[in-house]
Amino acid sequence: MSRHFPAILFLLPLFAAISMPVVCLRHRHWSRPISLAVLSSMVVLSILNLNSIITHGEVRYAFSGWSAPLGIEWVADGLASMILVTLSFLGLLALVFAGPTSPKDLGGRIVHYYTLILLLISALTGIVFAGDLFNLFVFLEVAAIASYALIGVAGGRALFAAFRYLVLGTLGASLYLLGVSYFYAASGTLNMADMAEKLPHLLNSKAVVGGLLFMFIGLGIKMALVPFHAWLPDAYTYAPESISPILASLVTKVALVGWVRIIFWVLGAKVIVNDIPVLLLVGILGTLAAVIGAVLALNQRDIKAMFAYGGISHIGIILIGVSQGNQTGFVGGVFYLLNDAVMQAALFFLAGMAICQYGARTVEDVGRIGKQAPWFTGVLIIVAMGMIGLPPTGGFFGKWYIILGALEANNYIAVAAVLLSTLLTLAYFVRLFEAIFRQTPLPSDRLPSDIPFAYKLSLGATSAAVIMLGVFSDPIVQLLLNHALPPGL
Amino acid sequence: MVDALSAVFQRPNFLAFVIIFLWGFYIMVTRYNLVKKLVGMYLVQTSVIFFLVSISAKKGATAPILLSTTDPVHAINYVNPLPHVLTLTAIVVGVATLGVGLALCSAIYRRYGSLDEEEILKRLE
Known part of the structure; x- marks a missing residue:
């Protein structure tokens, strides 16, 4: 049974998504309980799956019995299983959060919303598990199509942002597919493990060099790496409040996981193409992203835009950690990725609550509501500690291991970039807190005081997770060291 | 230079791919x-x-269906079917993306009364 967990984890949300429009045609109110049930069982299954991976080692699942180089393969190793636990946990919380927000901001399109969310989650599961470069492309596109539709589902300003995302995202996907076809033309295989064996002899081939370049540009657009990030801020700022948490916390990070898979599992960690070490290139791009994203975040008035740029800078920090070429840095980067997914979800929950509950969109508005909303301010303090990287939270330990890895590799520029990005993060949160604690609320600003239970649950769970990841950072890092390291690192 | 040019013109499919790609991008x-x-x-x-299909083309080969059950199978007689299958999936993905894009376009038109990017940006201000 436990052998089939990876397939079940993917098929469960997929079938739920396909049957949702039929089942809920007459009974619209069924869609929410069904989706919650699917996501809860995914959480349970993903934890069981992680447990069985830890005890029995990685599972290579061949669909319908066609084994690896010919058939489609699912690779459920430690990395994929850890990411999947985070993914299903955050997906469940995002659905919980969407309960009270969605009637307001989706304009009655409830069934569409739940269908697309389930489709998105199954596609993200596919990206995490894919053991085949072409499958990765298909799931990237399914996830992307679901996100375009989700951003545009409520209409309004989001439509134009969704259109821009669609045009750029499709360009990225086409470039990725072009890269895959170059790789296929050079090596004659699409399976990652098979290609990893054939590529070392082909590294001087122009097809491999060109394919690598196209793939990286394509995935760079998907994960909003700095020169290609233009689509992200608008799309996440104007997306409906019940949708931006799941997009911000999962979509870009899972694309990054795809990239990590290709670099470390297909190319190999120490690969040098045309005298350029690939990891060095990734590290430089990450350094740029970490600093530029944080500088741009500092300039935003809209809190959602501010958090979106914060997410862009954190993608850079993860890449810095992953690219150090040693175990400490890699584990730090992956651990920071898990943390960042949780923190981004929490930040966008907060932004969604501020908008739906209090009608506050800008930094000044948030200052106006701050003192009267203890839940909002309390959770904001915890998550800000995580984003800045203060000790009891997971963000601190993630950055700690990344810096240790960079010191081990004698890469002082990377250390400086992480520290600079931390200072800039501190600066934009100080701006927010200054607005909250400086202003005295006017007597006319009476706020609705009863917060829906769903908000309390999702905010409480994410802020607890931010702290728990810090408290239990040691066992989690050990787990990553033992089970999630790529071969040859 | 002449070598490079003749290499390009011996592969008209790659040339066509580059032209269509850049044209679309433009x-x-x-x-x-x-x-x-x-x-x-x-x-x-x-x-x-188009590029994916063209790299699987082979002179004098046919679709990968066995011609006779008694003769031994020679791979040289058959076209590699995998790129065609990938192409089929890629076409489906492309059509889905185009569908979502056109739906977004029509929603934008209904809201802003225009499909011109500059005009929409002016209204967004």
């Missing part, structure tokens, strides 16, 4: 009309699909 970047942008995007997708 339309995507320069046109303000949203539907024209989608046309450019679709050209880019199609060019990649």
Whole structure:
């Protein structure tokens, strides 16, 4: 049974998504309980799956019995299983959060919303598990199509942002597919493990060099790496409040996981193409992203835009950690990725609550509501500690291991970039807190005081997770060291 | 130089791919009309699909269906079917993306009464 967990984890949300429009045609109110049930069982299954991976080692699942180089393969190793636990946990919380927000901001399109969310989650599961470069492309596109539709589902300003995302995202996907076809033309295989064996002899081939370049540009657009990030801020700022948490916390990070898979599992960690070490290139791009994203975040008035740029800078920090070429840095980067997914979800929950509950969109508005909303301010303090990287939270330990890895590799520029990005993060949160604690609320600003239970649950769970990841950072890092390291690192 | 040129012209399929890809990219970047942008995007997708099919082409080969059950199978007589299958999936993905894009276009038109990017940006201000 436990052998089939990876397939079940993917098929469960997929079938739920396909049957949702039929089942809920007459009974619209069924869609929410069904989706919650699917996501809860995914959480349970993903934890069981992680447990069985830890005890029995990685599972290579061949669909319908066609084994690896010919058939489609699912690779459920430690990395994929850890990411999947985070993914299903955050997906469940995002659905919980969407309960009270969605009637307001989706304009009655409830069934569409739940269908697309389930489709998105199954596609993200596919990206995490894919053991085949072409499958990765298909799931990237399914996830992307679901996100375009989700951003545009409520209409309004989001439509134009969704259109821009669609045009750029499709360009990225086409470039990725072009890269895959170059790789296929050079090596004659699409399976990652098979290609990893054939590529070392082909590294001087122009097809491999060109394919690598196209793939990286394509995935760079998907994960909003700095020169290609233009689509992200608008799309996440104007997306409906019940949708931006799941997009911000999962979509870009899972694309990054795809990239990590290709670099470390297909190319190999120490690969040098045309005298350029690939990891060095990734590290430089990450350094740029970490600093530029944080500088741009500092300039935003809209809190959602501010958090979106914060997410862009954190993608850079993860890449810095992953690219150090040693175990400490890699584990730090992956651990920071898990943390960042949780923190981004929490930040966008907060932004969604501020908008739906209090009608506050800008930094000044948030200052106006701050003192009267203890839940909002309390959770904001915890998550800000995580984003800045203060000790009891997971963000601190993630950055700690990344810096240790960079010191081990004698890469002082990377250390400086992480520290600079931390200072800039501190600066934009100080701006927010200054607005909250400086202003005295006017007597006319009476706020609705009863917060829906769903908000309390999702905010409480994410802020607890931010702290728990810090408290239990040691066992989690050990787990990553033992089970999630790529071969040859 | 002559070598490089003759290498290019011996592979007209690659040349066609490059031209279609850049053409589509040019339309995507320069046109303000949203539907024209989608046309450019679709050209880019199609060019990649064309490239995938063309690398599997083989002179004097046929579809991978066994011609007779008694003769031994020679791979040289058959075209590699895998790129065609990938192409089929890529076409489906492309059509789905185009569908979502056109739906967004029509929603934008209903809201702003225009498909011109500059005009929409002016209204967004």
